[in-house]
Amino acid sequence: MSVEAAVEARGLTKRYGDTLAVDRLDLAIRAGEIFGLLGPNGAGKTTTILMLLGLTEPTAGQARVLGMDPARRPLEVKRRVGYVPDDVGFYGPLTGRENLRYTARLNRLPPAEAEERIGRLLAEVGLAEAADRRVETYSRGMRQRLGIADALVKEPEVAILDEPTVGIDPEGVTDILALIRSLARDRGATVLLSSHLLHQVQSICDRVGIFIGGRLIAVGPVHELAERFEAGPVTIEVGVAADGEGVDLRQRLRDLGGVREVVRDEREPGRWRLVADRDLRPAVAETLVRAGVPVRYLHRREEELDELYRRYHRKAVGDDGR
């Protein structure tokens, strides 16, 4: 075990009945790093987080947080790890400040120190004005920010955020991401965040892990993961005028060498998507012109992490033979 690993999992496995929620997860997150655990809903991200916090016992394997086994020493781990659960909740009739005060008491902070810290944190997350309002009047974005302040009350060495950007408007997402970034940069905390929205979190993660079906199928910095798939299939989007419908476009496009898939967009007439081994734009243009189909647009889809993730997803599903 390396000294720097703040969070580590070795062969971590969780089975619920017949379902394998997390399958032999191996992971090491360095101290001070922002790590994004990315995957679709139900991939086992939350289960992994709960095992790291000692809130659920692994079926097999081992987790290490700050060098401790959370299943064996949950209190010590929880004292040093801040956690913002998915869809974080607070006591509605209490104010934001009172909610944080309860957390401070549960962490046995001395009252004077706690008050000072709570005031500072509320200001940092932009809730100074709303601090003495009941939480039930808060918007979802405010609750999420309060959640981050709540996790920071104990001045954690590791912060774990489960889906911190879900259900928040784009502006709020930017705020929260900036907050998370400063958390790692200014405090030197290790951050583990999970998300199913790749494009939202790719900007702040030092490294990401793609987690699908309980398995971590790729780990690395975002740009590296993208590079690894440069040679992979290319998606081309074509828009044709509606009167091109009479021609058997699908067959003609398929006849082009190297085309793997031709999909017609059900919602938008005249919109087609091709998946090819290489960039076939010239050939596609030529085919369409020959067929007498007026082309409205033709472009290659930008390589986004979303796409990368979809591809990984397909691959993972394919590997399972499903």
Add this chain to the structure above:
Amino acid sequence: MAAEAGALERPRPAGWRIVALKELADHLLSVRLVVLLFLVVVSAIGIVYSATGEIRRVAEEATGTPALFIRFFTSAREGLPSLLSIVGFLVPLLGIAFGFDAVSSERAQGTLARLVSQPIRRDDVVNGKFAAGLVVIAAVLLSLALVVAGIGILRLGIVPSADEIGRLVAWWVLTVAYAGVWLGLATLLSVVLRRAATAALVSIAAWLVLTLFSGLLVGLAADAIAPLPDDPTVAEAVNHARWEQWLGRISPQTLYEEATVVLLNPEVRSAGFLLPQQVDRAVPNPLPLDQSLLVVWPQAVSLVALTIACFAAAYVAFMRQEVRA
């Protein structure tokens, strides 16, 4: 190093106390406390007020009646229930009200995951909530007893004797234990059932069955086990009555009622029934408090045991439960 780790694992103050204090603050400001306090105190005052009139009438004939002061906890005007039967009826409601959403509300609000990720043990959550509920119930009952005693002193001009105060304190402890059974049951349901409304319905159903219909059900069961012929012999009748009594004691309601009757009526010498030959030539004089306590000891222990059983079940269920919804 080992000592240091041990010190860290046992922080002060205990987690359950922090949870209990917060829950207590919540309860004291809650609407449900106001409503219940209103319900209990108003019904009690009304009944006691009318009962004092009754006592005055009785008192003239029965000067020297033992424990006259607590008489008006137990006596009632024609057609009205006594204070005790009303309290016995309402106490389960108190237990249910402060327990039915103990854990499920945390789950519904999404605060459970946050709470258990703090450095407290998981059982601290259940313990703290149970303790807070019991403290509130004890306070409600104590204030009720004090209000009633105050009215008694004012209206009757009798000051309770030490023995009577002892009996009332014992009654208070017993009633809190009885409330504990229902609080434990409601807490268990709040752990097992994810929706607070379902837990409330189930516990209220249990309350109705055990308080209203248990006599009926017990009678049917006793008839099935020890049928009573048209012209029963003494042995048959006693057998039937025994069965009825023992089956009835499954219900905490029966246990509580038996114990209350003994505690607050010094003349009562047994919680069960006595055959004529058993009381033959007995001199009907009141029992001292310690003897009354001995008579109700089994009932009191059973109530505490039931509480512990419910509580332990809630605890085990909660420890095994996944945090996630």
